[in-house]
Amino acid sequence: MPEMNFAVRWPDGTVRDYYSPSLVIHDHLTVGERLSVAEFRARATHALTEAGERVRARYGFLCTSAAETAAQVTSVSLAHPGDALVEVVAMDPLEEHP
Numbered sequence: 001m002p003e004m005n006f007a008v009r010w011p012d013g014t015v016r017d018y019y020s021p022s023l024v025i026h027d028h029l030t031v032g033e034r035l036s037v038a039e040f041r042a043r044a045t046h047a048l049t050e051a052g053e054r055v056r057a058r059y060g061f062l063c064t065s066a067a068e069t070a071a072q073v074t075s076v077s078l079a080h081p082g083d084a085l086v087e088v089v090a091m092d093p094l095e096e097h098p
Contacts, residue, residue, distance in 0.1 A: 003094040010076060011037065011084035018044075018073065021063045022051035029088045038082035045070045 006025055007017045028047035035043070052066035080086075 005090075005092050005094065006088065007090040008040065009087040009089050011080045011086065015089060016072075016076065018069050019065055020048060020051050020069065021066050022054045023093060024051050024054060026091065029091070031088050031091050034085045034087045036082060037077050037080045037084050037086055040086040040088075041073055041077040044073045048073070 002023045004020050004023055004025060005017055006020060006029065007015055009015045025044075025047045027050075028043040029040075048066045048070040052063040055061070055063035055066065077086075
């Protein structure tokens with residue numbers, strides 16, 4: 001299952017990298033997109049939940065990395081006003097290993 005990293009610039013200028021166990025994040029976020037902290041949190045956590053479920057469907061267990069990433073996004077987002085802007089700065093697929 002293809003995995004990817006994605007990076008966002010938070011309202012304070014900090015750029016943080018995050019991990020998704022699935023490319024489904026592309027269905028919810030776009031590089032260069034700017035959205036409110038609240039909207040980013042909602043989209044990212046929804047996408048990561050979906051990614052975790054895809055792992056469960058394929059391998060029979062939920063991906064704890066997806067849940068951990070969602071928790072990280074939520075934690076960082078709570079330090080910013082909900083209407084401040086987050087920018088998606090990168091989305092990079094990781095190489096699959098046989």
